[in-house]
Amino acid sequence: MHTLRLGLIGSGFMGRTHALAAHSVGLVFPQYGAPTCEILADTDAAQAADQAAALGFRRSTGDWRELVADAQVDIVDICTPNHLHYPMAKAALEHGKHVYCEKPLALSVDESRELAALAKDRGCVTLVGFNYAKNPIITMAGNLIAQGALGRIHHVRGTHIEDYLADPKRPGGWRTRQALAGLGALGDLCHILSLTQRLVGEPVAVCADFQTVYRERPDGPVENEDQMHALLRFDGGAIGTIECSRVAWGRKNGLTLEISGSKGSLCFDQERQNELYFYRGGEGDPQGFKRILLGPDQPDYAAFCPAPGHGLGFNDLKVIEMRDLLEAINGSGQSWPDFGAAARIDAVTAAMAASFDSGGWVSVNTTNAGCSGTSNQG
Numbered sequence: 001m002h003t004l005r006l007g008l009i010g011s012g013f014m015g016r017t018h019a020l021a022a023h024s025v026g027l028v029f030p031q032y033g034a035p036t037c038e039i040l041a042d043t044d045a046a047q048a049a050d051q052a053a054a055l056g057f058r059r060s061t062g063d064w065r066e067l068v069a070d071a072q073v074d075i076v077d078i079c080t081p082n083h084l085h086y087p088m089a090k091a092a093l094e095h096g097k098h099v100y101c102e103k104p105l106a107l108s109v110d111e112s113r114e115l116a117a118l119a120k121d122r123g124c125v126t127l128v129g130f131n132y133a134k135n136p137i138i139t140m141a142g143n144l145i146a147q148g149a150l151g152r153i154h155h156v157r158g159t160h161i162e163d164y165l166a167d168p169k170r171p172g173g174w175r176t177r178q179a180l181a182g183l184g185a186l187g188d189l190c191h192i193l194s195l196t197q198r199l200v201g202e203p204v205a206v207c208a209d210f211q212t213v214y215r216e217r218p219d220g221p222v223e224n225e226d227q228m229h230a231l232l233r234f235d236g237g238a239i240g241t242i243e244c245s246r247v248a249w250g251r252k253n254g255l256t257l258e259i260s261g262s263k264g265s266l267c268f269d270q271e272r273q274n275e276l277y278f279y280r281g282g283e284g285d286p287q288g289f290k291r292i293l294l295g296p297d298q299p300d301y302a303a304f305c306p307a308p309g310h311g312l313g314f315n316d317l318k319v320i321e322m323r324d325l326l327e328a329i330n331g332s333g334q335s336w337p338d339f340g341a342a343a344r345i346d347a348v349t350a351a352m353a354a355s356f357d358s359g360g361w362v363s364v365n366t367t368n369a370g371c372s373g374t375s376n377q378g
């Protein structure tokens with residue numbers, strides 16, 4: 001096992017989070033070693049140098065193309081606005097690098113599938129930043145489902161609603177420009193689809209409505225949706241609803257999931273990310289949801305803390321995600337969600353957009369060239 005060398009592109013919100021994870025992962029999960037923070041790229045040389053110093057990288061560059069070609073880089077880590085994911089990931093894979101990329105993988109399903117096929121062809125490990133699916137309590141939920149505790153799943157209710165653009169006086173930045181972001185609230189908050197992919201299966205058909213609530217912001221017109229909701233049919237037979245919003249005052253990270261089956265139900269709320277609620281049907285009185293608190297019986301929690309109920313946070317999920325990447329590169333070769341799994345999520349969001357355009361139900365295009373990945377059902 002040789003020490004892997006990381007090249008980070010972008011040092012905003014996510015770049016900083018990935019840097020924190022790269023520095024911590026070797027302490028929390030020593031079996032995979034710590035990657036070397038080798039080089040950081042940002043839009044210009046001065047900014048890159050400042051950020052490299054602040055985030056503990058040895059070198060810097062104002063040109064990401066230099067980073068992806070650098071012989072001292074094993075992993076290219078992409079934390080830039082969405083439109084740059086495709087050209088950066090493509091160039092990195094062409095140089096034979098492993099690629100860790102923020103979500104959504106690309107602006108179109110064709111781009112995502114091309115990247116998945118290229119990664120497969122080059123034998124490179126890929127991982128996309130759907131960090132909420134890395135929560136050990138989601139692993140526990142997956143285990144309960146796999147053990148049959150819910151019986152046959154028949155309904156899913158998911159939300160990812162936040163209020164970061166609820167104030168119309170707030171500039172939208174790159175997130176409200178179609179050419180830079182692609183989709184709006186749905187593209188930003190497609191995390192909910194990684195949870196359903198992990199726990200329920202793949203949507204096969206969708207019917208969606210989109211709305212732009214505030215069409216103008218101080219930095220220009222808003223070119224994508226502020227909120228959307230959709231009906232879904234899943235491959236395992238369940239039906240469900242998904243909501244995404246960036247204008248829902250008071251919701252800071254309203255990523256919630258409720259799954260109902262023939263024997264029981266599970267509820268999760270990211271704002272209380274250390275708790276899972278489980279209801280086993282058919283039990284005598286008193287009836288009620290059982291609150292399960294995350295503890296060291298879950299190995300990925302124990303790696304951080306020996307005491308139950310002390311809690312993990314957002315940045316810890318990124319450390320677990322980084323561990324999964326290192327584990328895949330150092331041996332297993334398997335990661336989830338890899339580019340194939342992320343391309344399937346992009347196919348669902350594209351089907352939702354097509355459904356809004358056509359005003360009716362749309363089948364999800366499940367063409368799967370170059371795609372792989374796992375889910376518990378279907």
Ligand SMILES: NC(=O)c1ccc[n+]([C@@H]2O[C@H](COP(=O)([O-])OP(=O)(O)OC[C@H]3O[C@@H](n4cnc5c(N)ncnc54)[C@H](O)[C@@H]3O)[C@@H](O)[C@H]2O)c1
Binds near residue numbers: 009010081130188
């Ligand atoms: N996984 C999550 O929970 C999560 C949360 C927020 C954002 N994201 C995703 O992470 C990505 C980045 O979002 P963010 O919030 O960090 O954005 P941000 O605007 O805070 O940071 C973007 C960074 O990219 C840099 N950049 C822009 N163009 C560049 C170029 N040509 N070359 C090099 N660097 C360039 C910017 O200077 C900045 O440092 C997006 O794809 C977003 O969807 C994921």
